[in-house]
Every structure is written in structure tokens, then in C-alpha cells.
Amino acid sequence: EAGVTQFPSHSVIEKGQTVTLRCDPISGHDNLYWYRRVMGKEIKFLLHFVKESKQDESGMPNNRFLAERTGGTYSTLKVQPAELEDSGVYFCASSQPGTTYEQYFGPGTRLTVT
Amino acid sequence: LAKTTQPISMDSYEGQEVNITCSHNNIATNDYITWYQQFPSQGPRFIIQGYKTKVTNEVASLFIPADRKSSTLSLPRVSLSDTAVYYCLVGVRPRDDKIIFGKGTRLHILP
Numbered sequence: 001e002a003g004v005t006q007f008p009s010h011s012v013i014e015k016g017q018t019v020t021l022r023c024d025p026i027s028g029h030d031n032l033y034w035y036r037r038v039m040g041k042e043i044k045f046l047l048h049f050v051k052e053s054k055q056d057e058s059g060m061p062n063n064r065f066l067a068e069r070t071g072g073t074y075s076t077l078k079v080q081p082a083e084l085e086d087s088g089v090y091f092c093a094s095s096q097p098g099t100t101y102e103q104y105f106g107p108g109t110r111l112t113v114t
Numbered sequence: 115l116a117k118t119t120q121p122i123s124m125d126s127y128e129g130q131e132v133n134i135t136c137s138h139n140n141i142a143t144n145d146y147i148t149w150y151q152q153f154p155s156q157g158p159r160f161i162i163q164g165y166k167t168k169v170t171n172e173v174a175s176l177f178i179p180a181d182r183k184s185s186t187l188s189l190p191r192v193s194l195s196d197t198a199v200y201y202c203l204v205g206v207r208p209r210d211d212k213i214i215f216g217k218g219t220r221l222h223i224l225p
Contacts, residue, residue, distance in 0.1 A: 043213075056211075
């Protein structure tokens with residue numbers, strides 16, 4: 001069974017540019033989560049999809065971040081325009097319904113904004 | 115979610131058994147205890163979950179005393195590859211909720 005995949009693995013962009021991160025969850029997992037860790041900080045929740053619907057987006061830092069999950073399969077997280085403080089590692093995770101905390105994480109996308 | 119407290123860091127040597135204890139004094143009746151492991155440059159990985167007494171799998175054992183106010187993750191005969199951050203989480207199951215990560219315990223295995 002393929003795990004959660006994320007693309008790209010690394011991205012370096014300039015302040016003010018746009019970046020789109022992609023996450024492909026494990027097939028059949030209705031739940032999809034985005035998290036991020038900025039340098040020296042703890043991993044923080046961003047948002048949670050159930051299929052194509054946003055269940056919880058309380059962790060999204062501001063309206064420069066837009067997450068989508070069209071068709072309930074893969075998800076994208078767009079940052080526009082990127083700021084320096086957006087640098088960090090963005091993790092995606094997926095899970096089956098009813099399996100508390102048994103989330104499967106991808107390897108992360110390291111975003112550097114210069 | 116019940117608040118958890120675990121050591122910031124631990125060192126051990128290859129071949130030793132490592133025990134990481136997590137305190138969760140205000141754990142609720144319906145809360146389960148879950149541990150995640152995160153290797154450098156990777157995403158966190160679920161390793162074990164339990165409610166009471168002892169749970170064992172191919173990776174670790176989880177010991178939970180009767181009062182459930184703490185739990186101990188036990189890693190038998192560690193190797194250098196067990197160097198990672200270990201997170202203790204407490205929450206209700208089943209619930210497809212976000213994970214709130216703390217600082218975790220940074221385990222460093224020495225040769």
C-alpha cells in the first residue's frame with residue numbers, strides 16, 4: 001500500500017511569490033490533514049478535510065493560505081503571496097474514519113521563503 | 115485534550131532498553147494514550163496506542179498503570195536508528211480530530 005506522498009519535497013521561493021503544495025493521501029482515506037512546523041516550533045495543525053469538505057480550518061494562519069481537495073482525493077495548499085514567516089515544513093496526513101490519532105503522515109514539503 | 119508532560123530529551127546507548135514516561139494527570143475516562151515517533155526529515159509515525167495495562171507490538175510496548183495518570187513507552191534494545199522525537203498524546207477514541215503535538219521527547223542513541 002502506497003503511503004502519503006507530498007510534492008515537492010523542497011521549494012525555495014521569493015517573498016511575494018506563490019507556491020502550491022500537493023498531497024496525495026492513502027487511497028480510501030476520507031480524512032486529510034495539513035500541519036506545519038516552523039523553525040524551532042512544535043508541529044501545528046492547519047486544517048482537516050473530510051472527503052472534499054473542510055471539517056476544521058481553525059489552524060489556517062490567514063487568508064494567504066488556501067486549501068482545496070476537489071473530488072475528495074488529493075489536496076493542494078496554496079500560499080499567495082508568500083511571506084518570510086511562512087517558511088517551514090508542511091506535513092500532510094490522512095486517516096480512515098473512526099481511528100483517532102492513527103494518522104499517516106507524508107514526508108513533508110520544506111518551504112523556504114527568501 | 116488532557117495535558118501531557120514528558121522529558122524534553124534523553125540519551126541512551128545502543129542495545130539498552132529505553133523507557134520514556136509521560137504524565138497525564140487529568141486524563142479522562144474515555145481517553146486513549148497514543149505515541150508517535152518522528153525521525154529526522156520525516157513525518158511523524160504512529161507507533162502504539164493503549165487504554166490500560168500493557169500493549170505490545172513489533173516496535174514498542176506501552177505500560178499504563180491502574181490510575182492511568184502516566185504511561186511509559188518502552189523501546190527494547192535500541193539501535194542508532196531509534197534516534198527520533200517521541201510524542202505522547204491523550205485523547206478520545208474514536209474521533210477524527212486534529213493532533214495537538216507538544217514538544218515531544220528527543221531521544222538520542224549513542225554508539
